Amino acid sequence: MRTVSWSLPLCSYCLLFTFASDLSVIKPTYRRDGDLRVTTIFYTQIMDKHLRPQTFSTPADSASSANRWKHWKRILENYLSRLAEVTAQDKLDILISLLDSTVYEYIRECSTDEEAISCLDNVFVKPVNEVYARHRLNTCQQKPGETID
Numbered sequence: 001m002r003t004v005s006w007s008l009p010l011c012s013y014c015l016l017f018t019f020a021s022d023l024s025v026i027k028p029t030y031r032r033d034g035d036l037r038v039t040t041i042f043y044t045q046i047m048d049k050h051l052r053p054q055t056f057s058t059p060a061d062s063a064s065s066a067n068r069w070k071h072w073k074r075i076l077e078n079y080l081s082r083l084a085e086v087t088a089q090d091k092l093d094i095l096i097s098l099l100d101s102t103v104y105e106y107i108r109e110c111s112t113d114e115e116a117i118s119c120l121d122n123v124f125v126k127p128v129n130e131v132y133a134r135h136r137l138n139t140c141q142q143k144p145g146e147t148i149d
Contacts, residue, residue: 051079057100060123069124073117088113 053075058068076098080091091113096104106123110116142148 051075051082053079053098055098055100056103058124059102060106066125069120073120092116 053072056069056072058065058072062068076095080086080094086094092110095113095116096107099107103120107116107119110119
């Protein structure tokens with residue numbers, strides 16, 4: 001977290017607030033001499049706002065749930081890696097805040113973020129049924145005009 005402070009006349013405050021409101025938190029304080037002292041706290045960089053993942057709300061029985069979960073998990077990992085000074089409890093809280101209520105039911109009992117992510121991996125990433133895959137390979141027939149590849 002980076003903090004920057006400066007003094008400016010009162011009329012400049014409104015313009016400054018509208019400029020920096022998307023990037024940071026601005027805390028105005030008045031000094032005894034009448035000047036306005038503005039402290040800006042930069043919590044994240046500009047890109048962190050755009051890297052924040054959307055709420056994850058895919059049903060576990062969906063055909064594309066594994067692909068959606070893997071993609072969302074990668075976005076979440078990228079987002080968490082860019083946040084500074086994040087504890088394990090903060091990661092769990094961020095994860096919970098980004099999950100739909102139906103998905104949250106799977107990790108309600110988890111106490112760490114690693115445990116919650118491994119639980120969601122077990123729910124959304126199904127193991128490949130090798131017997132069925134072998135059966136499909138053995139019984140497939142080449143169609144006219146279809147290449148071997």
